[in-house]
Amino acid sequence: MVRVSREDFSVAAATNVSAYRRITVPVLRVEAGPGPAVALIAGVHGDEWEGQAAILDLWHELPSILTRGTVYLLPAVNAEASLAGTRLSPADGGNLNRAFLGAPARGYTEGVAAALEARLLPRVQAMVDVHSGGASLRYLPSSVITRHGDDAYDARLPALARAFGLPHCMFFRGGEPGSMPAAASRHGVLRLSAEIGGGRETSQSLADRCRAGLLGCLGELGLLPDRTPAPAPEVRLYDLDAAAATLRARESGVFVPGVELGQSVAALQHIGRLIEPARPDSPMRALLSPQSGTVVCLRPIARSDDGDCLLQVAPALPLDSLVSKY
Numbered sequence: 001m002v003r004v005s006r007e008d009f010s011v012a013a014a015t016n017v018s019a020y021r022r023i024t025v026p027v028l029r030v031e032a033g034p035g036p037a038v039a040l041i042a043g044v045h046g047d048e049w050e051g052q053a054a055i056l057d058l059w060h061e062l063p064s065i066l067t068r069g070t071v072y073l074l075p076a077v078n079a080e081a082s083l084a085g086t087r088l089s090p091a092d093g094g095n096l097n098r099a100f101l102g103a104p105a106r107g108y109t110e111g112v113a114a115a116l117e118a119r120l121l122p123r124v125q126a127m128v129d130v131h132s133g134g135a136s137l138r139y140l141p142s143s144v145i146t147r148h149g150d151d152a153y154d155a156r157l158p159a160l161a162r163a164f165g166l167p168h169c170m171f172f173r174g175g176e177p178g179s180m181p182a183a184a185s186r187h188g189v190l191r192l193s194a195e196i197g198g199g200r201e202t203s204q205s206l207a208d209r210c211r212a213g214l215l216g217c218l219g220e221l222g223l224l225p226d227r228t229p230a231p232a233p234e235v236r237l238y239d240l241d242a243a244a245a246t247l248r249a250r251e252s253g254v255f256v257p258g259v260e261l262g263q264s265v266a267a268l269q270h271i272g273r274l275i276e277p278a279r280p281d282s283p284m285r286a287l288l289s290p291q292s293g294t295v296v297c298l299r300p301i302a303r304s305d306d307g308d309c310l311l312q313v314a315p316a317l318p319l320d321s322l323v324s325k326y
Contacts, residue, residue, distance in 0.1 A: 002030060002031065002032045002063050002064075002066055003029075003030075003031045003032075004028065004029070004030050004031075004063045005028075005029045005031075006026075006027065006028060006029070007027040007028070007029045007072070007119075008024050008025060008026050008027050009024070009025055009027065009115050009119060010022045010023060010024045010025070011023055011025065011108055011111040011112050011115060012108060012111060013080055013089075013091040013092075013108035013111075014091065014108075015090075015091055021091075023079050023080045023091075023108065024079060025074065025076070025077060025078075025079045025112060025115070026074070026075065026076065026079065027072060027073070027074050027120075028059050028072070028073040029070065029071075029072055029073075030062050030063050030066050030070065030071045030072075030073065031069075031070045032066040032067055032068050032069060032070070032223070033068050033069070034068060034069070035068035035069025035070070035222060035223060036069045036070075036124075036125045036126060036221055036222070036223065037069060037070040037071075037072070037123055037124040037125055037126075038069065038070070038071050038072070038124055038125070038126045038127065038128070038217075038218065038221055038223065039071075039072040039074065039120055039121075039124045039126075039127040039128075039189075040055050040058065040071060040072070040073050040074070040127070040128050040130075040214055041055075041074045041077050041127060041128070041129045041130070042054070042055045042074070042075055042076065042077065042129075042130045042131075043074070043075060043076035043077050043078050043079070043081070043082045044077055044078055044096045044097050044129065044131065044180060045078065045081065045087045045088075045095075045096070045097065045131065045134050046076070046078050046080070046081025046082040046083070046084060046085060046086050046087065046088075046089075047081070047085050047086055047087050047134040047135045047200055048087075048130075048131050048132040048133070048134045048198070049132065049197075049201070049202040049207075050130065050132045050196040050197045050202050050206045050207055050210045051075075051130025051131065051132065051194065051196065051210055052075050052076055052082060053202060053207035053210070054130065054207050054208075054210035054211040054213075054214060055073055055074070055075035055130070055214070056075045057207065057211050058073055058211060058214060058215075059073050059075060065224060065225070066218075066223060066224065067223065067224060067225050068222065068223055069221070069222070069223040071218065071223065072120060072123075072124065074120075077096070077112065077116070078096045078109070078112060080108060081096070085200075087134050087135060087136075088109075089108050089109045089112075091107065091108040091109075092107035092108050092109055094107060094108065094109025094110065095109070096109050096112055096113060096180075097179055097180050098176060098178040098179060099112070099113040099178055100113040100116075100117060100177070100178045100179065100180065100182060100183040101113070101177070101178045102114070102117075113178075113183070116183070117183055117186075117187075121183060121184065121186075121187040121189055122187060124189055125188075125189065125190060126160075126189060126190040126191070126192075126217075126221055127184060127189055127190070127191050127192075128164075128191075128192050128193070128194070128213075128214055128217050129180055129184075129191060129192075129193045129194075130193065130194045130196065130210055130214070131144070131193060131194060131195050131196075132195060132196050132197045132198040132202075133195065133197065133198020133199060133297065133300075134198055134200070135198075135199070135200040135301070136198075136299060136300075136301055136308075136309075137198050137199075137297055137298070137299055137300070137309065138197065138198040138199045138261060138297070138298050138299075138300050139170075139195035139196065139197065139198055139261075139296065139297050140168055140195075140261045140262050140294070140295070140296045140297070141166050141168065141194075141195070141196045141197065141206065141209060141210075142166055142168035142169055142170045142194065142195050142196070142238070142296065143160075143161040143164040143166055143168070143169045143170070143192060143193070143194050143213070143235075144169070144170045144171075144172065144192070144193035144194055144195055145157050145161060145169060145170070145171050145172075145192065145193070145322065146171075146172045146173070146174050146181040146191070146193060147171075147172070147173050147174070147181075147325065147326060148173075148174045148175070148179070148181040148182050148184075148185040149174075149175055149182070149185065151185050151326075152326070153322075153323050153326040154190060156190055157190075157192065157322065158235075158319050158320065158322055159220055160190070160192045160217055160220055160221075161192060161235055161319060162232040162233075162235055162319070163213075163216040163217050163219060163220035163232070164192065164194065164213035164214075164216055164217055165209075165212055165213050165216045165232070165233065166194075166209065166213060166233070166235070167233045167234060167235055167236060168235070168236055168238065168296065169235050169236070169237050169238070169319055170195060170237075170238050170240050170296065170314075171237055171238065171239045171240065171241065171322065171325055172240055172241050173241040173325075181193075192217060194210065194213065195297075196209065196210050198300070199300040200300075235319040236294075236316035236317065236318070236319065237316070237317040237318065237319045237321055237322055238293070238294065238296050238314040238315070238316060238317070239314055239317065239325060240296070240297075240312055240314055242291075242314065244290045244291040245290070245291065245293075245312050245313060245314045246290070246309055246311075246312050247271075247287065247289070247290050247309075247310050247311045247312070247313070248307055248308060248309055248310060249274065249304045249305060249306055249307065249308045249310055250306060251274065251285070251306050252276075252303075252304065252305045252306060253274030253275055253276050253285065253304060254274065254275050254276065254277060254302045254303055254304070255272060255273075255274060255287075255299055255301075255302050255303075255304045255308075255310055256272055256273050256274075256275060256302070257271065257272040257298060257299075257310075257311070258270060258271055258272040258273070259271045259272065259289075259295050259298070259311070260295065260298070261295055261296070261297075261298050262294060262295065262296075263294070263295045264292075264293070264294055264295075265289045265292065265293065265294075265295060265313060266289065266292045267289060267290070267291050267292045268288045268289060269288065269289045269292075270286055270287070270288060270289075271287055271288065271289045271295075271311060271313075272287045272310070272311075273285060273286055273287055274287065274304070287310065287311075289311075289313055290313065291313060291314070291315070292313075292315060293313045293314045293315040293316065294313065294314065294315070294316055295311060295312070295313050296312050296313065296314060297309070297311060297312035298310075298311055298312075299311065
C-alpha cells in the first residue's frame, strides 16, 4: 500500500516590516515499501519554472504509480523566491545553491539549506535537482552532471542521464562548499541535475519533457513498475567547465545574437553584436564564438553589462567520455 504524507517545514524569513515572518516549504512523501529513497527537487532558484511545474504534476500523479521505495517531492524548495518569481530569496538576497554552509544559519536562505541537510539529505540515496536558465538565460534542454571537488567517478551517472531521456548532457565542475552538489557529496547522495528552458517563461512541452525525465530516473532507480524501456537517445556530453565555453560581455550594450540554441558554430565565427542605440556614434562591437561546438546557452535579455554571460558553446562528446573528465 502506498502511504502519502506531508512533511512541510517552515523557516524564519524576517523582513523590516515583519519581524516574525515564516515561510513554509511544501514537501510530499510518497512511500511504497522497501527500496531506495529519492528526492525530486525544483525551485532552488524561484524563477526557474520547468522543474517546478513538472514536480507539481508528479505531486498529484506519483501516489498512483509508485511501486517501491520512497520519493520526496519538493516542487518549490525556495518557496519565498518561487512566490516572488525571483532567482534569489527576497528576505535576504541569498542564493540557495550557495547556502549550504552549516550552522548557525544566518537568515532565511541558509535556514532552508540547513533544514534540507538535517531533514532530507540524510534520508535519501539519490536526488534529481531540476534547474533552468531562469530570467537571464535560456538552456538547450539537458541533463546535468556536476562533479564536486575530487569526488570519484560514479558509474551510475551515465545510465541516469540516459534515463532522463534528453539527447544533451552538460558537465560542470564545482568546488564551492555551499552548493547543492557539495551538500549531496557530503551525504553520499547520487545526484543528477538538469537545465531546461529559461527566459522567465515556460511551456507545457518543456514541463512534460521534464516530468518524463524525472519518471525515467525513478524507473532507472527501480521505483516504478517494470516495463519495456523506451529506446534511449544517443546522449552527447558538453563540457561547460572549460574556460572557452562561456562568452561574457566586456562592456555594456544591447546584445543582438546572431545564432540560436542548438546551432553549430565554428571557433571565431561571428555570433552576434553589442550595440548602443542611445549613442549612435559608438562603434558596433562584433562578438565571436570562443570555440567551435553547439550553442547550449543563450542570454535572452538584450540589455547587458560587463561580466554578463551572453552565450555558452561546447563541442559534443560521447557521453561515455564522462569518465575522462574525472
